[in-house]
Amino acid sequence: MKKALILGNEAVARGLWEAGVNVVSSYPGTPSTEITEFVSKYDDIYSEWAPNEKVAFEVAFGAATGGARSFCAMKHVGLNVAADPLYTASYIGVNGGMVCAVADDPGMHSSQNEQDSRHHAIASKTPMLEPSDSAECCAFAKIAFDLSERFNTPFLLRLSTRVSHARSLVELCDRKEIGVKEYKKDVMKNVMMPAMARGAHVRVEERLLALTDFADGEAVLAGINTVEYNEKKIGIIAAGTSFVYAREALGTKASYLKLGMVNPLPVKLIKDFAKEVDEVIVVEELDDIIETHCIKLGIKVKGKELFSRLGEFSQATVKAALTNEKADFVSFDEDIPARPPVLCAGCPHRGLYYALKGMGLYVSGDIGCYTLGAQAPLSMMDSCVCMGASVSGLHGFNVARGSEQAKKSVAVIGDSTFIHSGITGLIDIAYNKGFSTVIVLDNSITGMTGHQNNPANGLTIKGDPTVSVNLEALARAVGFNNVRVVDPFDIEVTKATVKEELAKEEPSLIISRRPCALLKTVRHSAPVVVDEEKCIGCKACLNVGCPALSQTKRESGKYLAVIDKTQCVGCGVCASACKFDAIGKGE
Amino acid sequence: MSVKNILIVGVGGQGTLLASKLMGKCFVEEGYDVKVSEVHGMSQRGGSVVTYVRYGEKVYSPVIEKGEADIIISFEQLESARWLPYLKKGGVLISSTQRIDPMPVIMGKAAYPENILAKIREKDVKLVELDALDLALSAGTAKCANIVLLGAAVRFLGIDKDMWIDIIRSTVPPKTVETNLKAFELGYMA
Numbered sequence: 120m121k122k123a124l125i126l127g128n129e130a131v132a133r134g135l136w137e138a139g140v141n142v143v144s145s146y147p148g149t150p151s152t153e154i155t156e157f158v159s160k161y162d163d164i165y166s167e168w169a170p171n172e173k174v175a176f177e178v179a180f181g182a183a184t185g186g187a188r189s190f191c192a193m194k195h196v197g198l199n200v201a202a203d204p205l206y207t208a209s210y211i212g213v214n215g216g217m218v219c220a221v222a223d224d225p226g227m228h229s230s231q232n233e234q235d236s237r238h239h240a241i242a243s244k245t246p247m248l249e250p251s252d253s254a255e256c257c258a259f260a261k262i263a264f265d266l267s268e269r270f271n272t273p274f275l276l277r278l279s280t281r282v283s284h285a286r287s288l289v290e291l292c293d294r295k296e297i298g299v300k301e302y303k304k305d306v307m308k309n310v311m312m313p314a315m316a317r318g319a320h321v322r323v324e325e326r327l328l329a330l331t332d333f334a335d336g337e338a339v340l341a342g343i344n345t346v347e348y349n350e351k352k353i354g355i356i357a358a359g360t361s362f363v364y365a366r367e368a369l370g371t372k373a374s375y376l377k378l379g380m381v382n383p384l385p386v387k388l389i390k391d392f393a394k395e396v397d398e399v400i401v402v403e404e405l406d407d408i409i410e411t412h413c414i415k416l417g418i419k420v421k422g423k424e425l426f427s428r429l430g431e432f433s434q435a436t437v438k439a440a441l442t443n444e445k446a447d448f449v450s451f452d453e454d455i456p457a458r459p460p461v462l463c464a465g466c467p468h469r470g471l472y473y474a475l476k477g478m479g480l481y482v483s484g485d486i487g488c489y490t491l492g493a494q495a496p497l498s499m500m501d502s503c504v505c506m507g508a509s510v511s512g513l514h515g516f517n518v519a520r521g522s523e524q525a526k527k528s529v530a531v532i533g534d535s536t537f538i539h540s541g542i543t544g545l546i547d548i549a550y551n552k553g554f555s556t557v558i559v560l561d562n563s564i565t566g567m568t569g570h571q572n573n574p575a576n577g578l579t580i581k582g583d584p585t586v587s588v589n590l591e592a593l594a595r596a597v598g599f600n601n602v603r604v605v606d607p608f609d610i611e612v613t614k615a616t617v618k619e620e621l622a623k624e625e626p627s628l629i630i631s632r633r634p635c636a637l638l639k640t641v642r643h644s645a646p647v648v649v650d651e652e653k654c655i656g657c658k659a660c661l662n663v664g665c666p667a668l669s670q671t672k673r674e675s676g677k678y679l680a681v682i683d684k685t686q687c688v689g690c691g692v693c694a695s696a697c698k699f700d701a702i703g704k705g706e
Numbered sequence: 707m708s709v710k711n712i713l714i715v716g717v718g719g720q721g722t723l724l725a726s727k728l729m730g731k732c733f734v735e736e737g738y739d740v741k742v743s744e745v746h747g748m749s750q751r752g753g754s755v756v757t758y759v760r761y762g763e764k765v766y767s768p769v770i771e772k773g774e775a776d777i778i779i780s781f782e783q784l785e786s787a788r789w790l791p792y793l794k795k796g797g798v799l800i801s802s803t804q805r806i807d808p809m810p811v812i813m814g815k816a817a818y819p820e821n822i823l824a825k826i827r828e829k830d831v832k833l834v835e836l837d838a839l840d841l842a843l844s845a846g847t848a849k850c851a852n853i854v855l856l857g858a859a860v861r862f863l864g865i866d867k868d869m870w871i872d873i874i875r876s877t878v879p880p881k882t883v884e885t886n887l888k889a890f891e892l893g894y895m896a
């Protein structure tokens with residue numbers, strides 16, 4: 120049997136392939152993105168990027184209704200967007216199996232919140248599996264399809280950053296071709312109106328009981344829920360990452376009930392385990408879901424009195440709570456400056472922000488690479504909530520504060536984010552006679568999540584040419600009469616255009632268009648050069664916040680601008696910031 | 707064998723992921739259980755990045771905590787200082803002398819500490835310093851600084867040098883094999 124060292128996300132993709140999955144539709148989101156990128160390399164699976172998670176879920180669910188094994192992946196907040204179809208898909212059940220992977224991000228490495236997606240599983244009454252390493256990612260993905268078909272329900276697969284983005288060993292197996300099942304019209308099953316849904320809800324409650332029985336019995340035989348008895352003073356109940364941290368920290372000094380199925384939780388299994396050990400401790404990142412379940416069962420446990428609801432755990436977290444072991448290490452004795460992520464050298468977003476700077480604007484922000492412009496020195500964002508909220512939020516802000524405010528406010532939103540959920544906000548503005556100015560930062564790619572194609576860039580997930588959304592025509596079609604396109608590296612024109620559009624008592628869409636500097640198709644200019652005769656060291660150029668630009672002390676003793684040639688791509692935004700003409704084109 | 711821990715740290719975009727990929731492959735070939743934990747997403751945009759490589763008979767956690775690393779491979783001086791507490795007392799720090807100013811320093815809001823490596827040298831650690839960028843350039847391209855650093859680390863890993871050469875050969879794009887092997891050798895000798 121061939122073994123491979125692969126990412127949890129690649130292992131999920133492998134599991135899908137081995138399970139004979141036919142259809143995959145996803146929207147990117149860290150840490151879930153690579154699952155679908157890996158899937159797209161398999162020619163025997165249809166894969167696509169959808170405009171958002173709701174669409175992705177519905178495509179997968181439609182495919183399952185049509186008899187195919189189907190899948191969708193998203194990050195934790197993506198499941199909020201897909202929650203609507205999820206809750207009713209749970210009532211309907213499946214024909215071909217369906218699995219939805221949802222990747223949480225404890226510690227918020229790349230997210231705007233650290234919600235615990237297990238709440239969605241409980242609320243939608245959908246079963247959820249949670250792997251703890253790549254081998255389980257592959258195995259659980261496969262098992263989930265069998266169980267989905269057997270229990271007639273979509274399954275959720277919960278991942279987290281340290282499972283998705285960690286490599287560990289996986290045994291590779293062959294693909295099992297399943298094919299597409301027969302579709303039979305069944306209104307009572309597939310059409311959710313009150314009369315049918317009442318019956319469906321009864322079935323859902325029965326299904327949960329059957330799944331609880333499964334969790335207590337067969338899940339143990341199948342290696343989904345496992346018990347390991349060692350010393351019995353402490354009995355740990357944990358799942359996923361929390362299990363591996365606890366197992367690492369305590370070794371055989373504790374016994375373990377490892378839960379691979381986190382919804383519904385077992386009952387008898389937990390009661391039996393609790394009887395065997397002196398003290399039960401629940402280790403779980405984020406919320407107290409297993410702990411609350413134990414308390415409901417009348418079992419005395421310790422959980423959140425020892426462990427935080429905040430952030431990511433590690434073996435050190437468990438050691439600190441349960442042992443006297445202290446880490447021994449040396450450290451550097453001075454303050455170490457932080458190194459926050461920044462817009463790349465040559466990023467088109469920088470030009471747009473620099474053009475807006477100094478105009479005294481309220482900037483309704485959104486999510487993507489361009490959110491990095493919220494930080495100093497650009498400091499060009501007033502709000503950031505969730506994908507799409509920049510457009511609708513700006514409308515609300517302007518309605519509340521009146522037309523004078525609307526002349527000093529803009530929304531900034533990336534191309535992928537605009538397609539995801541900015542469009543509906545745009546319709547709201549036009550329909551309700553608002554006059555907000557919206558700027559789409561069109562860099563021809565979904566940047567933040569690592570370069571996925573999207574409906575606005577004319578390429579499919581496999582890189583094949585396809586139609587692309589014409590943003591100008593779209594805005595006109597929904598009722599925006601003022602649509603302008605600017606090059607964000609042309610600071611003066613961009614500034615003037617924004618001023619003109621803000622002055623109008625009508626809604627405007629400005630498209631700030633230039634491809635991401637990291638795209639392979641983009642040609643770069645030579646690094647810019649500093650004329651040391653002209654540079655007076657005023658630091659104005661540092662305000663563009665470019666990582667390729669800093670100041671160093673010269674022989675003369677003066678601090679002057681210096682360009683890092685390994686990073687600079689010659690975009691020239693810093694030159695626009697120099698009043699002394701000291702930064703020029705390189706050769 | 708107890709689990710060995712290697713931390714690879716640097717600045718997003720510096721190519722830390724290739725070094726961990728090669729290591730992971732090599733330890734698997736040697737028959738170990740391996741876990742490699744990477745950072746994708748936001749911090750790849752010029753932020754402080756860390757990759758954890760762990761190998762041994764059985765590895766549970768994918769992460770390395772303070773005082774647990776046997777070796778730290780650092781692509782940048784300030785990152786050496788930042789991650790130093792993760793090193794075991796007496797552990798090995800392989801640090802490039804490269805300096806990349808973070809935004810707070812560029813803006814004059816914070817100071818880049820002076821003589822970082824000289825100060826670290828006084829601590830209870832074994833420091834190997836090298837100008838990985840310069841060595842990479844002499845091998846042919848700045849892009850293989852990661853392989854230079856890998857070369858420097860290999861001396862402390864107790865695995866046959868030829869094994870590493872085979873792994874590099876079979877992993878990097880064919881056109882870049884010669885450059886990468888030159889970089890590896892330069893790091894190994896440093």
Ligand SMILES: Cc1ncc(C[n+]2csc(CCOP(=O)(O)OP(=O)(O)O)c2C)c(N)n1
Nearest residue numbers: 148486487488489533534535536565566567
């Ligand atoms: C509901 C939801 N889905 C996915 C994400 C992950 N995510 C953050 S930004 C982003 C897209 C960014 O692309 P774009 O709007 O084109 O801006 P860019 O990063 O290219 O500047 C995605 C998918 C999220 N934060 N929320």
